[in-house]
Amino acid sequence: MRFLIDAQLPPALASWLNEQGHEADHVADIGLLAASDVTIALHVKATGSILVSKDADFVLLRMPDRFPFVWMRCGDATNRALQAWLATRWSQVIDLLEAGERFVEVR
Secondary structure, three states: OEEEEOOOOOHHHHHHHHHOOOEEEEHHHHOOOOOOHHHHHHHHHHHOOEEEEOOOHHHHHOOOOOOOEEEEOOOOOOHHHHHHHHHOOHHHHHHHHHOOOOEEEEO
């Protein structure tokens, strides 16, 4: 699976996802750090990526089911704390995406 990590999440998350066997980039890695949400949505749709973001604006921007979206519902955390939090949930996220879910809310 290919993921694009939005600006509210750290670049280290892309590295962590790569370590988990996925392809992942952070918006900063591909020149989209200052891009609008619409531009990011168009990029995700064009590349077939799955967007990972904390930004609630993408809940509406992806409608009607324009691209897969993992909505991270977590507060601010250190890289280590974020990875530990996500590690306990990630296999379920992947299971849902592999089953065809295109909107996954992670709490």
